[in-house]
Amino acid sequence: MVGLPGPQNLMCTGRLGEVILESSQIANTLVAQVLNNRLLRFGSSSTKNADNPKTEAHLNELIERYKNLDIHLHVPEGAISKDGPSAGVTMTLCLLSLVLQKPVPQNVAMTGEITLTGKVLPIGGLKEKLLGAHLTGRISKVLVPRLNRKDIIEDYIYNLHDREVAKELLNVMILDEEKLLQCARRGNVHDAPEEWIKEKLGIDVVYVDDFTDVLDAVWDGEVYIAGKEPSLLRERSRL
Secondary structure (H helix, E strand, C coil): EEEEEEECHHHHHHCCCCCHHHHHHHHHHHHHHHCCCCEECCCCCCCCCCCCCCHHHHHHHHHHHHCCCCEECCCCCCCCCECCCCCCHHHHHHHHHHHHHHCCCCEEEEEECCCCCCCCCCCCCHHHHHHHHHHCCCCCEEEEEEEHHHHHHHHHHHHCHHHHHHHHHHHHHHHHHHHCCCCCCCCCCHHHHHHHHHHCCCCEEEEECCCCHHHHHHHHCEEEEEECCHHHHHHHHHC
């Protein structure tokens, strides 16, 4: 993704299908909404809140920068058709990274559909996506939609040798997961399935519910959404 001086525009290339193009537009609209509504905060909320003149000036600068960015998003291997909503979270973060001029750590990968309200929705093919991240040899953290945890549980269970134990454990873990999802503070859980992924692929799975979780997982509280202070997000992740 490259941003050049010019009227605000987003061009996408790489033989992309209709769904992935729609995802890029959703990502662009979400970033515009976050910027224009002045929802971004930086660092400690006690020293850089919305009333801080430096924060206000910085937000104005970011809005102007965004309005004057002609963005070109290219997905490599242009001869191969690509489609689906799975890149929504990635495109949203890349757009914001471009505006902020703040790089995303190279050891982090992510997947998930994004909505106009910033919710992260589940995707298909998670097993293959995690394997692909592992095969790059440089990814140590993958952000996964919270609602995809059941896929990791099932993959973990199906790799157990004792089929009777596996069947019983699957019922228990899926039931526990359904109960956990009903809690307001369902958190970023880490249990046997996540530990198994870590041992098997060398990847830390981080679950995200919305774009605020994505920012916290990638930039560790350096950038966050107003009303979603990093300390609150980390407290939730420990549950």
